[in-house]
Amino acid sequence: MSFSQTEKDDYELYSLILTEQLELGIGTEKDKIVFIEQFMDEFDGTYHIFDHENDSITKSDLSLLYSxxxxxxxxxxRVVKEKELREVVVQLTSDKTANPKIKVDLLRTSSIEIETIPNKKYNSYFKKLRLINRGWNGIERKYGTNKVVEFxxxxxxxxxxxxxxxxPTNHIF
Incomplete structure (x- = not known):
């Protein structure tokens, strides 16, 4: 979607993801989302998609990407056929350091209202795994939506x- 490497283009890509992939801000009603300010590597570097050293793709890799x-x-x-595309996908799981704090003002539009939340605060809603629904209810009460996005x-x-x-949505759990 983007061909250069500037912050401006990063935000154009983020905006495309919001509108075209997540279909936010395209309806007649204003969408409200909660945005996690900074992506934190939840996998701690232990998860990698593909065996990029041997350039092999397993069925489980494809199943994960499919979902x-x-x-x-x-x-x-395209991932199966194009090595260059595989390499950029590998970067998603092998290079998760120095993730920027997202400037949500560059993503706000007249049709998308954004509230921000730090990663630590977001995770605090889900302290106990068995109380997941209570966490989503808390987010919805506090922010008026259960749509949460992180980049x-x-x-x-x-x-x-x-x-x-x-x-994440409360439908996943």
């Missing part, structure tokens, strides 16, 4: 750009 990309089979076919930094490789986007 994480809202069943985008076109993307999966990683944008990684670039040749003509490709990638960013991790998390959109």
């Amino acid at each position: 994480m990309t809202s069943k985008d089979t076109t993307f999966l076919k 990683s930094k944008v990684n670039y490789h040749e003509q490709f750009a990638s960013a991790y986007c998390m959109r």
